[in-house]
Amino acid sequence: MDLEIERELMEAQSTPSSESGNGQFDKMLQEAVLHIEGLMLVTVTDADRTVIFREALPVFHEPRFEEALIDKCYDAFDDIKKLHIGSSDVLMLFYGAMQVVQFRVGSYYGTIVCDLVSNMGLVHNLVNRIRECLKILAGMSNDTPSQQI
Template sequence: MDMEIERAIMQDGTPPPPEALTTDMADNQFDKMLSEAITDIDGLMLVTVTDADRLVLFREALSMFHEPLFEETLVDKCYDAFDNIRKMQIGSNNVMTLIYGAMQIVQFRVGPFYGTVVCDAVSNMGLVHNLVNRIRSCLQILSEMSNNAQSE
């Protein structure tokens, strides 16, 4: 499925440069990417992106996945883990893959943004990590744009 999505993206042409995208246009494309991933990647249950203040910026989930306390705990643990990594100065890895019961969890950080992806134990983690890489690329552009806006 992921190859079909990537082929469709390639056939549509190259995306416009970041400065040509309006905020609404970028949000819609990002939401569409997350929505398609939830339906196309078997076992993918939740994708969430938060900012430094833990405000949810993007969230896409299966309708059956409604675990607010679990989601909140995952977000808190993500912030704590990356904060501890920073304090211990043990590296610059910005992606963690965890196994919790029958779930696989990928958490990542890009600048001031944090993300959590939850899928079941039999999900194709190659596809999940491809999705995470695409999300991280988008967030990197957003992070650079916000840094440029703050410096001006």
């Protein structure tokens, strides 16, 4: 099963098609949570910590844990910036029996939670696809009328 999903993720378009905007991103997240074994949560927030996209297994209901993860994500990337210790846009953490991948693209931040047996190759492919989509979204939000002239 994992090989089929991996092929789908690898062969999928990396750039948006003309059909984009029809819930394609939500559908991608839903399918990832359903098909990547051990993937429990995918969340994307903006600079104000407002949840833009969220997909989770029905059994994953940990609002305080989720909120703490989002706070730590912002803090970690802020610390990296302040300390000038690198320009990493993807962090991987281990917490108990969970693996957590956190990333940023412009003013958007993402958190993925999965268990220790998850296929991290598939998870990282998903992170790359999400980041590509967020780059397009960040580029669109950076466009101002004066830049379009």
